[in-house]
Amino acid sequence: MKNKIKIERAIHNLTQEELAQKIGVSRQTINALEANKYVPSTVLALKLSQLFGKSVNDLFELDASDV
Amino acid sequence: MIQVPLLSNAYKPFGWILFASSFILAIGNLFGNIDFLDVEVKLPALYYEPVLSAPRMFTWVNTELFPTLVGSLFTIGSIILIFSKEKEEDEMIGFIRLNALLWAVGCNAIYLLFCFLFVFGVAFANILVYNIATIPLIFLARFYYQLYKAKKMNT
Numbered sequence: 001m002k003n004k005i006k007i008e009r010a011i012h013n014l015t016q017e018e019l020a021q022k023i024g025v026s027r028q029t030i031n032a033l034e035a036n037k038y039v040p041s042t043v044l045a046l047k048l049s050q051l052f053g054k055s056v057n058d059l060f061e062l063d064a065s066d067v
Numbered sequence: 068m069i070q071v072p073l074l075s076n077a078y079k080p081f082g083w084i085l086f087a088s089s090f091i092l093a094i095g096n097l098f099g100n101i102d103f104l105d106v107e108v109k110l111p112a113l114y115y116e117p118v119l120s121a122p123r124m125f126t127w128v129n130t131e132l133f134p135t136l137v138g139s140l141f142t143i144g145s146i147i148l149i150f151s152k153e154k155e156e157d158e159m160i161g162f163i164r165l166n167a168l169l170w171a172v173g174c175n176a177i178y179l180l181f182c183f184l185f186v187f188g189v190a191f192a193n194i195l196v197y198n199i200a201t202i203p204l205i206f207l208a209r210f211y212y213q214l215y216k217a218k219k220m221n222t
Contacts, residue, residue, distance in 0.1 A: 025158065026155040026160070035220065040158070044158060
């Protein structure tokens with residue numbers, strides 16, 4: 001699964017640490033998410049969607065390995 | 068979200084002390100016959116099967132205190148280490164923990180299968196004793212390696 005977390009974080013001018021604090025996870029988790037090494041839970045995806053004001057579908061998309 | 072209930076991170080140092088000290092004492096006891104207490108105690112037994120007489124249930128047994136104590140402390144230390152939170156606990160660390168447990172159970176099964184097929188006699192009984200430690204050891208190695216990798220990726 002691919003995501004646009006890094007782009008949205010840059011648009012909102014947030015560091016990984018700030019974003020991690022806002023959604024209650026560690027900085028490693030944000031880093032792993034941005035590197036597409038970790039697929040978040042629905043709860044975390046919804047928290048990110050709420051924070052960035054975008055739908056989950058706008059933030060995340062399936063890639064070839066998910067089909 | 069419902070999460071697996073875990074102990075506070077404050078228990079972790081206590082878990083490490085129990086785990087490491089009892090592990091060293093167990094190695095000393097198993098391979099060097101080290102017994103710092105050399106005391107026999109009477110303990111309650113649900114089931115007891117002596118070598119040359121009939122098995123008994125709900126009875127008392129005389130046993131050496133040292134191996135019983137070291138084994139119990141090792142198990143308690145392992146449980147505390149496996150089930151206590153990291154400093155910054157979140158869902159990814161929870162995922163790494165479950166993944167490490169899966170690895171530990173899988174590797175332990177492969178290790179047992181190998182021993183069933185290729186190790187026999189008294190050595191096999193010894194392997195069953197060592198088997199007490201394999202799941203916690205593999206879990207800790209995998210869990211902290213994955214955490215190290217996640218932290219390294221971050222820097």
